[in-house]
Amino acid sequence: MSATRSAHASGDRRAGDPAQGSPLGRFLAQHGLASYEALCERAAADPEWFWRAVMDFHRLHFFRPFDRLLDVSKGPQWAQWCVGGTTNLAWNCLDRTIAAGRGEHPAIEWEGENGERRLLDYRELAELSRRASAGLHELGIGQGDVVGLYMPMLPETIAAYLAIVGIGAIALPMFSGFGPQAVAERLADAEAKAVVTADFSWRRGKRIGMLEVIDAAAASVPSLRHVIVVERDPRSVRFESTDRHRAWRELVADAREMAPVELPAETTAMIVYTSGTTGKPKGTVHTHCGFMTKAALDFGLILDLRPDDRLLWMSDMGWLTGPILAVAVPLVGATMLLAEGVPDYPEPGRLWRLVQDHQISYLGVAPTMIRAFMQQPDNPAERYALDSLRVSAATGEPWTPEAWNWFREEIGRGRVPLLNYSGGTEIGGGIVAGTVLHPDIEACAFAGPIPGMGAVVVDEAGRPVGSGEVGELALTTPSIGLTRGFWRDPDRYIESYWSKLPGLWVHGDFASIDSRGFWYIHGRSDDTIKIAGKRTGPAEIEGALLATGLLTEAAAVGLPDPVKGSTVVCVCVPARGVSPGPEVAGKLRDAVVAALGSSFRPSELLFVADLPKTRTMKIMRRLVRSLLLQEPTGDLSGLVNPESLAELKTLSARIGAGGGATGNRA
Numbered sequence: 001m002s003a004t005r006s007a008h009a010s011g012d013r014r015a016g017d018p019a020q021g022s023p024l025g026r027f028l029a030q031h032g033l034a035s036y037e038a039l040c041e042r043a044a045a046d047p048e049w050f051w052r053a054v055m056d057f058h059r060l061h062f063f064r065p066f067d068r069l070l071d072v073s074k075g076p077q078w079a080q081w082c083v084g085g086t087t088n089l090a091w092n093c094l095d096r097t098i099a100a101g102r103g104e105h106p107a108i109e110w111e112g113e114n115g116e117r118r119l120l121d122y123r124e125l126a127e128l129s130r131r132a133s134a135g136l137h138e139l140g141i142g143q144g145d146v147v148g149l150y151m152p153m154l155p156e157t158i159a160a161y162l163a164i165v166g167i168g169a170i171a172l173p174m175f176s177g178f179g180p181q182a183v184a185e186r187l188a189d190a191e192a193k194a195v196v197t198a199d200f201s202w203r204r205g206k207r208i209g210m211l212e213v214i215d216a217a218a219a220s221v222p223s224l225r226h227v228i229v230v231e232r233d234p235r236s237v238r239f240e241s242t243d244r245h246r247a248w249r250e251l252v253a254d255a256r257e258m259a260p261v262e263l264p265a266e267t268t269a270m271i272v273y274t275s276g277t278t279g280k281p282k283g284t285v286h287t288h289c290g291f292m293t294k295a296a297l298d299f300g301l302i303l304d305l306r307p308d309d310r311l312l313w314m315s316d317m318g319w320l321t322g323p324i325l326a327v328a329v330p331l332v333g334a335t336m337l338l339a340e341g342v343p344d345y346p347e348p349g350r351l352w353r354l355v356q357d358h359q360i361s362y363l364g365v366a367p368t369m370i371r372a373f374m375q376q377p378d379n380p381a382e383r384y385a386l387d388s389l390r391v392s393a394a395t396g397e398p399w400t401p402e403a404w405n406w407f408r409e410e411i412g413r414g415r416v417p418l419l420n421y422s423g424g425t426e427i428g429g430g431i432v433a434g435t436v437l438h439p440d441i442e443a444c445a446f447a448g449p450i451p452g453m454g455a456v457v458v459d460e461a462g463r464p465v466g467s468g469e470v471g472e473l474a475l476t477t478p479s480i481g482l483t484r485g486f487w488r489d490p491d492r493y494i495e496s497y498w499s500k501l502p503g504l505w506v507h508g509d510f511a512s513i514d515s516r517g518f519w520y521i522h523g524r525s526d527d528t529i530k531i532a533g534k535r536t537g538p539a540e541i542e543g544a545l546l547a548t549g550l551l552t553e554a555a556a557v558g559l560p561d562p563v564k565g566s567t568v569v570c571v572c573v574p575a576r577g578v579s580p581g582p583e584v585a586g587k588l589r590d591a592v593v594a595a596l597g598s599s600f601r602p603s604e605l606l607f608v609a610d611l612p613k614t615r616t617m618k619i620m621r622r623l624v625r626s627l628l629l630q631e632p633t634g635d636l637s638g639l640v641n642p643e644s645l646a647e648l649k650t651l652s653a654r655i656g657a658g659g660g661a662t663g664n665r666a
Helices: 003-012 023-030 036-045 047-057 089-093 095-102 122-138 155-166 180-190 211-218 288-302 321-332 350-357 367-374 401-411 490-497 538-546 582-596 621-628 642-656
Strands: 068-071 080-083 106-111 117-121 146-150 170-173 194-198 200-203 206-209 226-230 245-247 268-274 282-287 310-313 335-339 362-365 391-394 418-424 429-433 455-458 471-475 505-513 519-524 529-531 534-536 551-561 565-574 604-607
Touching: 023 036, 023 047, 023 288, 036 047, 047 068, 047 288, 080 288, 089 095, 089 155, 089 288, 089 321, 095 122, 106 122, 106 155, 117 122, 122 155, 146 155, 146 180, 155 170, 155 194, 155 226, 155 321, 155 335, 170 180, 170 321, 180 211, 180 268, 180 282, 194 211, 206 211, 211 226, 268 288, 282 288, 282 490, 288 321, 288 429, 310 321, 310 350, 321 335, 335 350, 362 367, 367 401, 367 551, 391 401, 401 418, 455 505, 490 505, 519 538, 529 551, 529 565, 534 538, 538 551, 538 565, 538 582, 551 621, 565 582, 565 621, 582 604, 621 642
Parallel strands: 106 335, 146 170, 146 194, 170 268, 194 226, 226 245, 310 335, 310 362, 362 391, 391 418, 565 604
Antiparallel strands: 068 080, 106 117, 200 206, 268 282, 418 429, 455 471, 471 505, 505 519, 529 534, 551 565
16 A cells, blocks of 8 residues: 555545535435435325425426426326426526526536646536527527437536527437447437537547537438537637538627526426337437436435535436436536546546546446456556545446445545445436445445335335345336336337336336345346246356456356256456466356356356447446347447457357357357
């Protein structure tokens, strides 16, 4: 341990109670509730009280108060919220926050990959957003029109998002790494009228053209009339406007501004597409009152984001975390740091250097990212002062105990709470979470369900499972953040979530609750592996493999077997310094047998440099299985690392040809 690391560790441990002054603690006290569990119970018994209490706590503004909080006359699948009320998400994020005295407070700090920096306070962000609203309105964009966002994380990205929803148009955020086909498919399905993009972005020192992607996609999108281009460096090569193309600087050049307009509370604010490995992308639909209230609950109450926080969560607008932060941070009145590029370039410890230089108090991470940092030859975090950190949060792939404990000790230095958070795009946020009221939570666990979600864990018949038993994660009641269906595809929405167990939203994750009331997520239930009548989730097999310390990542899948029905095949990424071979393979097989029994002994161990992941850094196990079986792979637009497919295709050919053991196979 370095001297710097040691000094910070000893100093940090003298910090006070992390729950002191927490919004959640104040909320409990305000309503006379003795515990988080008591809050969950009251929210379940009286949702009318709960959602109104959340809105009142955050002083969410309705121009016209709603007559009825919830209308389920068409069934819980089609719940309507805040009936008769009017509001605007953008007004709440900007005008309401400025009225609360946060006008001169930093809203956005930005750092480019080359170290360039920019700063906007809330008044400047509101002015930029209002000018963009006026410019969009001048182009003929109005209520109900869809406007795509194909942008890196820039200040203009947040301003454009709030400008779009401010005028009653519908924002369509897309992953900034998409190619032309994926962009065209989403823009065409939504019948987008305009798109905001950047001329280029930087990633690992490479100039990534973004306007070229939009231009290539535009031919397949007959509805697209306007392409608005943010110039990364307008001082050098200035973008020339055309009949279709318009420079952002021209859009916002005039002094005219357009304030957020009054809208029915259930007006659609955003479509976010989510895709698996089969079928076309699904457009989840989020409304002004729904997305606003869910973000206020999740971040402003449960996850402890406070007005004096400085938040860094390296994300993308195409991942739901991006839009959530674009709403939650200004709702609270905090500061967000937007960082271009990736966490480990241009220096291996860039993420930790950003925490130090910008005095970040609230850090969001993904477990996959942390496992990658664990493989670096030296821990670069030791060279940086991380004592500004107050709280951390994480979402994405399930944690492993090794990664959880490494992060808590090496980054949190034994004092920073790690709040686990899991939900989905269709949820508009989280289902389960950690809280600062549960500082000594078990590794990889969640403190419990987020109140108001009606979360349960059930068996195949819909009955609650016993303590420690694994079952399906489901919702018994509609939540205000829940998608209002799939964009122009109601039948697929019902089939995807409401048809498996009558009256329940089935989320598609395995979960369990231990004897202390802590919750755990065990991966996708549709990835279940069944062998000789025994069922398990891939996360249990992968956890046993990763616990050996020999691997960075692993994906366990079940392939057909003429005797047992299925056999386990594990695709593994070796840890730094580990050379795959019979000895390593033997240790990995023994670890699985010790954890789960001989039935789940892997029949194949395949070693690769990387596993295919979604842009949310979730391993695409069904894609791994399809590749190994040489089956159609379906939609690949959500893949963040397409280069990972080549090695899997080669291995699948060897398996199919009955090839013997190779350096990639054991």
